[in-house]
Amino acid sequence: xxxxxxxxxxxxxxxxxxxxxxxxxxxxxxxxxxxxxxxxxxxxxxxxxxxxxxxxxxxxxxxxxxxxxxxxxxxxxxxxxxxxxxxxxxxxxxxxxxxxxxxxxxxxxxxxxxxxxxxxxxxxxxxxxxxxxxxxxxxxxxxxxxxxxxxxxxxxxxxxxxxxxxxxxxxxxxxxxxxxxxxxxxxxxxxxxxxxxxxxxxxxxxxxxxxxxxxxxxxxxxxxxxxxxxxxxxxxxxxxxxxxxxxxxxxxxxxxxxx
Numbered sequence: 448x449x450x451x452x453x454x455x456x457x458x459x460x461x462x463x464x465x466x467x468x469x470x471x472x473x474x475x476x477x478x479x480x481x482x483x484x485x486x487x488x489x490x491x492x493x494x495x496x497x498x499x500x501x502x503x504x505x506x507x508x509x510x511x512x513x514x515x516x517x518x519x520x521x522x523x524x525x526x527x528x529x530x531x532x533x534x535x536x537x538x539x540x541x542x543x544x545x546x547x548x549x550x551x552x553x554x555x556x557x558x559x560x561x562x563x564x565x566x567x568x569x570x571x572x573x574x575x576x577x578x579x580x581x582x583x584x585x586x587x588x589x590x591x592x593x594x595x596x597x598x599x600x601x602x603x604x605x606x607x608x609x610x611x612x613x614x615x616x617x618x619x620x621x622x623x624x625x626x627x628x629x630x631x632x633x634x635x636x637x638x639x640x641x642x643x644x645x646x647x648x649x650x651x652x653x654x655x656x657x658x659x660x661x662x663x664x665x666x667x668x669x670x671x672x673x674x675x676x677x678x679x680x681x682x683x684x685x686x687x688x689x690x691x692x693x694x695x696x697x698x699x700x701x702x703x704x705x706x
Contacts, residue, residue, distance in 0.1 A: 453581060453582075453585075453639075454636075454639055456581055456585065456588060457577060457578050457581050457588070457635045457636070457639050458632060458635065458636065460577050460581070460588060460589070460592040460635070461573075461574045461577055461578075461592075461631045461632040461634070461635035461636075462631070462632055463592060463596065464573060464574075464577060464592045464595045464596055464599070464631050465570055465573070465574075465599075465628030465629065465630070465631030465632065466625065466628050467596055468595070468596045468599035468600050468603055468628070469599075469603055469621070469624045469625055469627075469628045471596075471600045471603075472599070472600050472603030472607055472624070473603075473607060473620075473621050473624070475487070475600070477607075477617055485671075485672070485675070485684075486683075486687060487600055488668050488671060488672065489672065489683070489684045489687035489688050489691070490597065490687045490688070490690060490691045490694075491597045491600065491664075491668060491691065492664045492668050492669060492672075492688050492691060493687065493688035493689060493690060493691020493692040493693075493694075493695075494593070494594050494597035494691040494692070494694060494695055495594055495597070495660040495661070495663055495664040495668075495691070496660070496661065496664050496688075496691070496692060497594075497691060497692035497693075497694070497695030497696060498590055498591060498593075498594035498660055498695050499594075499656075499657040499658075499660040499661045499664075500657070500661075501692070501695060501696060501699065502587060502590045502591070502695065502699055503580070503587065503590075503591065503653050503656050503657040503660070504517070504521070504653070504654070504657045506580075506583050506584065506587045506653060507520075507583075507649075507650040507651075507653035507654050507657070508650070510583065510649060510650040510653070511650070512647075512650035512651065516650070516651065516654075517650055517651065517653075517654045518654070519654075520650075520651040520652075520654030520655055520658070521654045521655070521657055521658045521661075522658075523655075523658075524654060524655035524656075524657075524658025524659060524662070525658045525661065525662050527655075527658075528658065528659060528662045528666075529662070529666070532666070567627045567630045568630070570627055570628055570629075570630035570631040570634065571630040571631070571633060571634035572634060572659065573595050573599070573631050573634065574630065574631040574632060574633060574634025574635035574636075574637075574638065575634040575635070575637070575638040575652070576591060576595070576652070576655075576656040576659065577591055577592050577595065577631070577634075577635050577638075578634070578635045578636075578637075578638035578639045578642060579638060579642060579649055579652040579653060579656060580592075580653065580656065581639075582639070582642050582643075582646065582649055583649055583653060586699065587653075589698075590695060590698060590699055591656065593695075593698065594660060594695065597691065603624060607620055607621075607624065610623065610624075672684050
């Protein structure tokens with residue numbers, strides 16, 4: 448595959464990963480169907496864990512890097528995302544966490560502007576992750592882009608809710624999120640040209656990518672599911688998480704026969 452088609456794939460996947468997730472999140476947020484959000488979260492957890500453990504880490508180990516080096520990258524990635532979350536730069540602000548700090552009414556340190564700063568940084572990292580995955584293989588790039596879209600939708604819904612509670616109009620909130628999503632494209636293009644001369648870094652970048660997906664699933668999304676301990680809801684959550692994992696496995700098998 449020549450470089451131009453690969454770059455086009457990265458550009459298209461970055462645009463879809465950013466813009467599509469924002470538009471889908473806007474649909475759910477504006478239609479105010481709150482009952483759908485837990486379903487999206489459960490499915491996203493499965494998609495993230497499936498992509499991280501079944502796709503990204505195996506591909507990273509297949510690149511020739513040492514298993515210890517890749518695992519160190521995963522460990523450092525998880526610790527790094529924890530620190531960034533503590534600094535309120537990387538973490539998406541979920542409505543429950545913001546309410547605990549009074550953010551929707553009083554905006555104590557978690558203003559709409561701060562949310563957009565964190566969102567932009569996270570989107571840039573998503574673009575870098577997408578590019579690194581495509582430079583490893585087209586199949587992995589597509590899987591990674593789909594996983595990013597799956598986990599971005601429920602988190603973007605939370606961002607929309609906070610912006611609306613902070614006084615932004617729906618149209619303004621949508622515009623800010625679309626502008627922020629452009630950082631995914633910037634990250635993808637920058638990483639494509641930077642990583643072309645540093646292919647030895649790709650396995651470790653994939654390790655960080657897996658770390659980001661595992662961290663989002665385990666630290667940000669799963670705790671919210673524990674707020675509904677009822678047996679039938681737990682069964683529903685487990686089923687949807689399993690569906691998320693299964694969809695990644697199925698897509699990988701289908702792409703493996705086509706790519």
